[in-house]
Amino acid sequence: MKVKFFAFIVSIIIVASETFAGGFQLNEHGARAMAMGGAFTAISNDPSAIYFNGAGLTQLSGIHLMLGTTMIAPTFSFRGVSPDITEYDAAKQTFFPTHFFATYRYDKDLAFGLGFFSPFGLASKWDPNWVGKYLAIETKLQTFVITPEVAYNLMDNLTVSAGLEYSFATVTISQKTPFPVFAGDAFTTLTGKDNSAWGFNLGALYKPVDDLSIGVSFHSQVKYNFTGTATTTGPVQLASQLPNGGATADLTTPINLAVGVAYRFIPDLLVSFDFQYVGWSSYDSLTVDFSSPKSVKSSPRLYDNSYILRLGAQYTLLQDLQVRAGIYYDKDPVKPEYLNPSLPDANRLGFSVGVGYKITNNINLDAAYLFIRGSQLTVTDSQENYAQGISPFNGTYNTAANLVSLTLSYGL
Amino acid sequence: MKKIMSLIFTVFLTVVVFWGCQDKTNLTAPVLNPKSGNADLTRFVAIGNSLTAGWQNGALYASSQNYSFGNQIAKQVGTTFEQPLVSDPGTGGRMEIKTLDIAKGEIDIYYDPKTGSPENSTYAKPYNNLGIPGALLYDVLYATSSTTCASALFSSSHTPNPMFDLILRGQGSQFAQAKALHPTFVTLWIGNNDVLGFATSGGFSPSAPTPVSGGLYNFQSAFTQLADSIASLGAKVVVANIPDVDAIPYFTTVGPVVAMETPWGALKLLGAPGIIYQKHGEIVGSGVADSLSLLTGQLLMTLPAINYATLIGKPTGQYYRDNNYPALPPGIDTTKPFGLHPQNPWPDALILDASEIATTENTIASYNSIISSLANAKGFGLVDINGFFNSIRQKDFTGGVYFNGVNFSTAYITGGIFGLDGIHPTNQGQAIEANEFIKVINSKFGANIPLINVATIPGSLILAKKAFLKEKLMPHFEPGSFKHLLY
Numbered sequence: 063m064k065v066k067f068f069a070f071i072v073s074i075i076i077v078a079s080e081t082f083a084g085g086f087q088l089n090e091h092g093a094r095a096m097a098m099g100g101a102f103t104a105i106s107n108d109p110s111a112i113y114f115n116g117a118g119l120t121q122l123s124g125i126h127l128m129l130g131t132t133m134i135a136p137t138f139s140f141r142g143v144s145p146d147i148t149e150y151d152a153a154k155q156t157f158f159p160t161h162f163f164a165t166y167r168y169d170k171d172l173a174f175g176l177g178f179f180s181p182f183g184l185a186s187k188w189d190p191n192w193v194g195k196y197l198a199i200e201t202k203l204q205t206f207v208i209t210p211e212v213a214y215n216l217m218d219n220l221t222v223s224a225g226l227e228y229s230f231a232t233v234t235i236s237q238k239t240p241f242p243v244f245a246g247d248a249f250t251t252l253t254g255k256d257n258s259a260w261g262f263n264l265g266a267l268y269k270p271v272d273d274l275s276i277g278v279s280f281h282s283q284v285k286y287n288f289t290g291t292a293t294t295t296g297p298v299q300l301a302s303q304l305p306n307g308g309a310t311a312d313l314t315t316p317i318n319l320a321v322g323v324a325y326r327f328i329p330d331l332l333v334s335f336d337f338q339y340v341g342w343s344s345y346d347s348l349t350v351d352f353s354s355p356k357s358v359k360s361s362p363r364l365y366d367n368s369y370i371l372r373l374g375a376q377y378t379l380l381q382d383l384q385v386r387a388g389i390y391y392d393k394d395p396v397k398p399e400y401l402n403p404s405l406p407d408a409n410r411l412g413f414s415v416g417v418g419y420k421i422t423n424n425i426n427l428d429a430a431y432l433f434i435r436g437s438q439l440t441v442t443d444s445q446e447n448y449a450q451g452i453s454p455f456n457g458t459y460n461t462a463a464n465l466v467s468l469t470l471s472y473g474l
Numbered sequence: 475m476k477k478i479m480s481l482i483f484t485v486f487l488t489v490v491v492f493w494g495c496q497d498k499t500n501l502t503a504p505v506l507n508p509k510s511g512n513a514d515l516t517r518f519v520a521i522g523n524s525l526t527a528g529w530q531n532g533a534l535y536a537s538s539q540n541y542s543f544g545n546q547i548a549k550q551v552g553t554t555f556e557q558p559l560v561s562d563p564g565t566g567g568r569m570e571i572k573t574l575d576i577a578k579g580e581i582d583i584y585y586d587p588k589t590g591s592p593e594n595s596t597y598a599k600p601y602n603n604l605g606i607p608g609a610l611l612y613d614v615l616y617a618t619s620s621t622t623c624a625s626a627l628f629s630s631s632h633t634p635n636p637m638f639d640l641i642l643r644g645q646g647s648q649f650a651q652a653k654a655l656h657p658t659f660v661t662l663w664i665g666n667n668d669v670l671g672f673a674t675s676g677g678f679s680p681s682a683p684t685p686v687s688g689g690l691y692n693f694q695s696a697f698t699q700l701a702d703s704i705a706s707l708g709a710k711v712v713v714a715n716i717p718d719v720d721a722i723p724y725f726t727t728v729g730p731v732v733a734m735e736t737p738w739g740a741l742k743l744l745g746a747p748g749i750i751y752q753k754h755g756e757i758v759g760s761g762v763a764d765s766l767s768l769l770t771g772q773l774l775m776t777l778p779a780i781n782y783a784t785l786i787g788k789p790t791g792q793y794y795r796d797n798n799y800p801a802l803p804p805g806i807d808t809t810k811p812f813g814l815h816p817q818n819p820w821p822d823a824l825i826l827d828a829s830e831i832a833t834t835e836n837t838i839a840s841y842n843s844i845i846s847s848l849a850n851a852k853g854f855g856l857v858d859i860n861g862f863f864n865s866i867r868q869k870d871f872t873g874g875v876y877f878n879g880v881n882f883s884t885a886y887i888t889g890g891i892f893g894l895d896g897i898h899p900t901n902q903g904q905a906i907e908a909n910e911f912i913k914v915i916n917s918k919f920g921a922n923i924p925l926i927n928v929a930t931i932p933g934s935l936i937l938a939k940k941a942f943l944k945e946k947l948m949p950h951f952e953p954g955s956f957k958h959l960l961y
Contacts, residue, residue, distance in 0.1 A: 145504035242880075243890045243900065243933045244571075245537075297937035299574040438499060451929025452879030460498045 086203055086405060087316075087340065089370075090132040090432065091161040091179045093469035097416020097430035098374025099388020101334040103322030104277035106267065108428075108471060109163035112177035112211045115279040115320070116223030117267035119165050119173035119213035122473070128163040130428075130469030138186055138406045142457020143193060143448060150194070152403075153187040161469070175211035175225075180204060181281070182231075182315050186405050194448050195238045196247070197455060198404035205231040205286075205315070209263065223265040229284050230257045233311075235404070240450050246297055248304050252350065254290025254311060261315075273326040281318040283344055288313065292352055307354035317341040322372075329378075336372035342395035343367045368395035374414075382420035386430070389413055399445045406459040408436030416467075426471040436461030506552025511920030513710055514658040515553045519602055520544035521614060521648050521704075522663040524898060525907075526605025527641075528557070531893040531936060534607055534637070535564025535590060538934065541901035543908035544603050544661060546931075550912065550923050557603040558641045561590030565607075565637070569894040570938035581887065583894055584938055592640065600651035601641060608635045610667045611684065611696050614648045615703060629680065649703055657707055661911060662854075663714040664700070665845070668693060669837045673719045674897070676776055677754050677830035678823040686840040694844055701848040712855035712914055715842040719834050720771055721867035723886035724896030725826065728775040732783050733768035741814065749786065749813050751820035753827050757805045759819025761827055772828060777886075777896040779824035786813040786820075793821050855918035857910050866891070877906055878929035887935065894935060901934040 089095075092110030095102035102110070106118025109128035138152035159180040167173040185202035188194060211225035236251040261284035268276045288311045294304035318341070324334040342365035351358050374388035392410040401407060416430030436459075444454040508515040520526045520542075527534055528542030536559040539545070548555035562568075563586045572584035594601075606613065610624040617623035619642065620634040645651055652660065668684035687694045704711055719725050732749070741748065749763040751773075767773045785792055791808030802808065810818040826834065842860055849856040867884045869875050874883035883889040886896055891903040899907060905926045912923045 139498075141501055147501040147503050241933050243887065243902075244935045244937055245933055246937060297939075299571055299937045300576075302576060447879075447929070449930045449932075450880055451877075453927055453929040458501055 086182050086184045087318075088132075088134075088159055088180055088183055089338075090134070090159070090465060090467055091181075092128070092163075093130055093132075093416055093428035093430040093467040094386065094418055096132065096432055096465070096467045097386035097388060097414050097418075097428070098334060098376060099372045099390040099412060099414050100338075100370070101322060101324075101336040101372035101374035101388060101390070103279050103320040103334075103336050103338075104267070104275045104324035105322070105332070105334055106265075106277060108426075109165045109175065109177075110161065110469075111265075112163045112165070112175040112209060112225065113161070113179055113181075115265040115267060115277045115322075116175065116211040116213050116225050116263060117221040117265040117277065117279075119175050119211065119223065120167060120171065120215050120221050122165050122173065123167050123170075125167075125474040126163075126165045126471060127473075128161070128469060128471040130162075130467060131158050131160045132465055132467040133158055134184070134463060134465050136184065136434075136461065136463035138403070139460045140194065140403055140406065140457050141460075142455070143453075144442070144456040147458075148193070150188065150192045152406075153189075155185060155187060157184065159183060171215040173213045175213070177209045177211060177225075178206070180206055181229075184405060186403070188403060190238070190249070194403045194455060196240055197402055197446055197448055198235075198237055199249075200234060200236045200251075201404040202234040203231065204233075205229055205284075207261075211263075213265070219269040221267045223263075225263045225265075227261040227263060227281070227284065229259040229261065229286070231255065231259065231286050231288070233288050233290070233313075241300065242450060244297070244300070248294050248296030248300070250292060250294040250305060252290060252292050252309050252311075254288030254309065256286040256288050259284050259286045275324045277320075277322045277324075279318075279320045279322075283317050283341070284315045286313045286315070303355065305352040305355065305357065307352070309350055309352050311350045314344045316344045316367075331378075332376045334372075334374045334376075336370070336374075338370040338372065340368045340370065340395065345395075364397055364400055365395045366397065368393045376418075384418040386416045386418070387414065392434075394439075398439060398441045399443045401439070401441055401444070401459065402446050403455070403459075406436070406439075406461050408439040408459060408461050410434050410436045410461075424473055426473070428467075428469045428471070430465075430467045432463075432465040432467070434461075434463040434465065506550075508551045508553040510551065510922050511916070513915050513919035513921040513923070515548070515551045516659075517602075517655055517657045517709075518544070518548060518553050518555060518659045518661075519652045519655055519657040519709075520555075520605055520661045520663075521652055522605040522661070523609040523667055524605065524607035525666060526661070526663050527603065527607050527637075528605070528904065529607045530895075530898050530900065530904075530934065531569045532585065532895045533564035533566060533568035534560055535562045535568060536560060536593060537562050538564075538901065539603070541904045541931065541934070542603060542605070543904045543911060544605070546905055546908040546926055547661075547911055547915075547923070548602070550908075550926060555602045556594065556597050556599070558595070558601050559593040560640070561593050563588050564590050565640075568936070570936040571894070572938050574937075586938070595640075595643070600645055600655055602655070604641065604648045604652055605663075606635075606641050606648065607637045608667065609638075609648070609664065611665045611693060611700065612691070613638070614664055614700055615696075616647060618642060618647050618650075619644065649700070653707060657709045660704060660707060660709045660711045661714070662700075662704060662711060663857075663859075665693065665697065665841050666716050669716065669834060669841065670719070670897070672837075673826060673830070673834045674724060674776060676821070676823040676825050677827075677833065678821075681755070683833065683837045686837060686844070693841055697841075697844050697848060701852050701854070704854075705852045710855075710919055711852070712857060712911060712918070713845060713849045714857040714859045714911070715845045716838050717860045717863045718838055719826070720774065720831070721863040721884055722897055723884060723889065723892050724777045725774040726771065726867075726884065727777060727886040727896060728779045728783065729768040729771065729773060731780070732775060732786075733765045735783070736765070736786065738765050744814070746811075746814040749820050750816055751813070751825050751827070752822035754822065754830050756819075756822065757803050759816045761819075761825075763820070763825070772831075774826040774831060776824050776826070782812070782820075782824060787811045789818070791818075793824075797823075855914040857914045859907065859910060862910055877902075877909075878927050880929050882906070890933070902928055902931045905931040 102114040106115040111118030161179040165175040182205040213223035261282040292305040292309040320338040322336040345365040372390040414432040448455040528539035530538035566589040573582040612624040751761040807817040
């Protein structure tokens with residue numbers, strides 16, 4: 063006689079709860095634009111126009127090369143779980159997304175460009191034993207885009223552009239998962255990549271009068287299908303329940319539509335304003351499919367569409383020296399109840415300053431500093447549970463970041 | 475125009491100075507107050523047995539003691555609660571899960587022979603947690619050491635209980651030490667062992683619970699005396715009653731398994747009317763267990779009985795060897811099929827028959843009536859743990875209950891409330907109990923102590939770290955796994 067002791071089903075589904083937040087969009091692809099608070103759609107007078115507004119390319123005669131990097135050093139902290147106010151700080155990490163642009167003007171009405179940049183990315187890393195370990199430990203996303211661009215003058219004062227965006231990306235998510243009745247937990251790492259995702263961009267630049275320019279720039283969604291592996295370590299007794307093997311997940315990055323106006327008040331002073339619409343509602347859930355054991359985990363993200371308001375100014379101090387400043391407001395797309403420590407987000411204010419210096423007739427160096435301050439965000443009705451069952455991850459998030467960008471341009 | 479530029483820069487710099495640091499306002503930490511309403515837990519003492527001590531999975535160890543219901547209450551109000559911590563794996567014999575075959579639903583339990591060491595033995599004052607595993611009602615007032623506790627004095631084996639030395643440390647009885655702390659608040663949960671020792675041994679050893687009344691020593695007079703003593707402390711008091719045995723997995727797990735797995739039709743063909751067991755006090759068995767009586771709880775098999783369920787029908791004396799019988803009891807013939815023949819019957823110690831269940835239930839009902847009326851008379855709050863567990867048990871077959879979104883039932887292992895010994899609560903089970911105490915404190919004394927979020931309490935069934943081969947998948951407890959049980 064065979065005795066079955068009890069009917070027993072352990073359901074250990076790794077809650078791959080959340081990966082990305084609004085903060086994972088990177089708009090810093092050139093020190094000049096960054097110094098002006100990113101209000102560059104209606105200016106786009108350097109090779110980074112390939113990102114900001116391809117229609118600006120016909121302003122650049124001959125051949126231009128531009129290479130730069132942006133050092134990004136964010137800080138995240140969480141105080142909670144309410145009513146507790148213990149502070150947890152994410153590990154300090156620094157990232158160096160690189161941008162490279164090359165342009166060539168065939169004739170005064172036709173220009174080509176090739177760009178490389180990282181439109182989305184960033185990462186967070188928390189202590190493996192912190193209070194939110196079942197929500198996020200390490201999260202890292204990197205996307206890269208290579209885009210050929212073409213710009214054409216439809217009229218003397220109207221240029222349009224189009225570009226194809228080829229993208230590749232990698233993602234890493236790790237977190238722990240509690241067991242229903244057993245002591246201990248499992249540690250799961252998901253890694254995935256997508257080597258070919260496609261999107262496009264469109265741009266237009268219109269100059270009704272000499273000192274006024276109006277720009278429009280559009281970036282399409284890019285749908286990534288990440289494939290990779292899940293690796294889980296945990297008690298040997300539960301090995302058969304732990305996801306190990308293939309995993310797939312989808313991510314669609316939002317559309318971006320920017321409209322900008324730039325006006326030259328006096329010959330030396332250029333002021334620019336941008337409104338950038340970000341279609342974050344593309345990101346309504348994160349779903350991870352595991353192949354072994356077969357399981358699906360879906361968690362709602364329900365991002366809201368969002369916008370960024372940007373204001374920038376450039377003043378030509380000396381013939382070869384320009385000083386710049388900017389400010390922007392970036393509306394948080396994440397509903398507070400779904401905010402997750404994988405990448406804390408908040409309404410953000412950015413303050414930037416920078417200089418551009420013409421070293422020789424051919425070489426230009428731009429430098430920029432940007433400070434981003436996320437407003438303090440206290441979550442009181444979190445839908446994110448930090449343990450099994452109903453355990454809302456309520457608390458107070460603080461975010462800030464320092465960015466320094468250097469860009470070197472070479473023109474023929 | 476330079477003016478405009480400098481104006482812009484001035485505005486910009488002002489803004490940067492004003493905003494240009496991380497926005498981080500101070501938050502106010504919650505003020506924990508041991509005083510709430512008329513309840514004052516400034517000097518809080520918990521008196522009781524293993525259920526108060528934080529005993530779990532067959533041992534007393536720090537990682538469970540930290541979740542004793544008293545310590546969990548103390549954390550909710552921010553009061554001191556010193557405990558006789560013993561580092562993991564504790565006092566020895568901790569039950570751990572050796573292998574688990576989830577597809578087959580089978581488990582192998584191992585007991586860890588290693589012990590930890592006392593971590594808090596130099597604490598000068600008496601402990602706030604004065605729960606002593608194995609303590610009986612008698613012991614609270616009178617036992618001062620391992621050799622003066624009831625089990626050493628009055629049981630047939632005169633077994634000393636070293637837990638008394640570990641916790642009392644020669645500073646007097648549980649009551650005397652509680653008194654020395656001048657408590658402002660006391661929880662009392664005692665008397666379980668006065669009936670559980672009888673019940674867990676299948677009504678075998680001891681052969682009767684502490685009598686309700688009459689005789690030289692009885693529950694009525696002893697609890698009255700204890701209640702008078704506790705009342706004399708002048709503290710606010712909450713007392714808990716005794717849970718029924720038919721709501722704990724030690725008694726509810728094995729009977730239904732045997733009922734489902736026994737080939738009853740084949741037994742009939744062999745001429746056996748069912749499983750033959752020893753009724754209370756019998757040697758040659760005359761009891762007959764059938765599928766219905768085991769499924770419905772008219773007969774209750776104890777958890778250790780699972781080791782013998784697979785031996786039914788075999789000519790074996792395994793039970794007598796496991797229990798170190800020097801010789802077979804006269805009348806027993808182990809060449810007969812085990813559990814199917816009156817001369818090799820299912821042992822009394824592994825089953826509670828109808829009369830033993832009645833004895834247990836009547837005794838618990840009487841105890842609880844005594845506890846309830848004394849609590850009433852003395853103005854103590856009463857935690858009806860018995861009613862609480864029974865209400866959970868009633869929902870076992872309709873999906874269980876939810877606390878903070880986590881599903882629980884009284885089922886063994888999967889239920890989440892009871893640990894591997896089938897009697898003592900898990901960390902989460904202790905949190906659930908603590909909340910029942912808090913509810914009574916709040917209602918009885920007009921307090922406002924927040925309930926514990928059970929979802930945030932980690933699971934506590936231990937998966938043995940040692941890597942075991944899965945060669946033995948039969949349900950099995952190592953011999954001796956249950957020898958260390960104290961309540």
